[in-house]
Amino acid sequence: MRSSRRHPLLVPVLLCALAVLAARPTDGMDGDGGSGAALAPQVARLYEDAATATRQYEDGRLAAEEQRAKALEYERLLEGQREKTDAMREDLGRIARAQYRGGGGLPLTARMLLADDPDELMRGRRAVSRANQAVDRVIGENLRAEARLAADETKAQAAWRALEKRNADLARLKKKIEGKLEAARSRLEGQADSSVAAGSCPGAVRLDQPDRPADASWVAPVETYELSASFGSGGSRWANRHTGQDFAVPIGTPVRSAGAGRVLKVSCGGAFGIQVVVQHAGGYYTQYAHLAAVAVDQGDRVEAGQWIAQSGTTGNSTGPHLHFEVRVTPETGSALDPVPWLSRRGVPLL
Missing domain, CATH: 2.70.70.10 (Glucose Permease (Domain IIA))
Structure with missing residues (x-):
């Protein structure tokens, strides 16, 4: 399970990774691919670049889905908060109408003069006042919570849109790399077939080696297959x-x-x-x-x-x-x- 915490640095980090990958040199692969000696390491580097772009694209897609779910959850919470606030306002309206029908609109001074027991009237007034203050507090808290939820929703939607744009850019880059890789593979195989037909083995072309597990005595001959x-x-x-x-x-x-x-x-x-x-x-x-x-x-x-x-x-x-x-x-x-x-x-x- 992925954490539900927000990661505010996720989008900048992924965009930086995209920029580094896009800037990576491909040794003239925009041209004719260079000599046979240069072609093999170019294919190896393009192979790695395509794999890296694929992993980054998949990571970004999962992050975008996570961000989308978070935005929908914010919207659900916001809608629930709105319903609670509307219900509370309706309750207050009913209370106000009941008070008015029961003489609640009579000036306090007049009610005190007409009352048989002014102390009891004042106690009732204080109770009503405290109740109104409690209701006002709840309304204030709900409004502040609604504002926070709305702000969080806006941030989530903005982050999701940024991730979607980043993924679209990365998909285009991945397609470009794979196109170059396919062309380079074809030329590499053509050179290999020519060497076999001529009975002349091509010389070793050294490749930049990946990091290898220090404790691995045996491995599969290819990593993905x-x-x-x-x-x-x-x-x-x-x-x-x-x-x-x-x-x-x-x-x-x-x-x-x-x-x-x-x-x-x-x-x-x-x-x-x-x-x-x-x-x-x-x-x-x-x-x-x-x-x-x-x-x-x-x-x-x-x-x-x-x-x-x-x-x-x-x-x-x-x-x-x-x-x-x-x-x-x-x-x-x-x-x-x-x-x-x-x-x-x-x-x-x-």
Whole structure:
């Protein structure tokens, strides 16, 4: 549950985040996308920017809904306060009319002269006066409460409108980033396909690394994904059975080393297209295939969660995805089912 307290700094903070994101450089992506060496990190940065914009947009949308609910609650309270005030005014009108019909309009001095017991009359007058003062106090408090509610409602509505405008701006920015990202992904895959066709693997293009959990020994090879073809499944695309686990992800998605180890092989061509094989302690190897770009060289030491490549659809592939294998030798034919293997190492694939 989100807190119902108002956050007066929410809108300025989100607008500042939007301004920073909008000002972030994209290394000339407004032009032709630059050279192949620059394209891979541009895709990675655009990928991060699009993910950041999506998260900020979703946070802003939830905040706007919260603000809208708050404004409606203020309106409900305000309407209830108005009904109470109207009822009280009606009661006072009835009292005033009853007093008038009962001689309440007679001057106090005349009533005192005509009364058999002036002391009793004065006591009655004081009681009526106290009652009237109490009613006046209640009316004053209600009017002040109504004014506060109206002011709060105005603030809530203004904050909600600001959030809606901010979200519209962010949605436009997100669409622009995603448009650039789609164009860059297409060019990146085109370059990767050309490299595979020529049998010449592209060189490593280093990527700015994200923060990695210090205590993570093993991670999933991509952060956000949908599982597609599983280990052992059959189909016309494979000579025998599927030898790995496929992760359906867009072209250019950063690919992570599942664990610490050494890059044993970077190669291209054949059914796997551009691929990386990492050697791990304990006699295990992981393979990452159908890549669009690599970020490591053969012999490099890598850590769990380190970005080592970007996904693609090179080689024998019907669409963008990462083919991931766990093997007991570096070569094809020694694969294990990656899902239970990672699960035993604290990485469930959902």
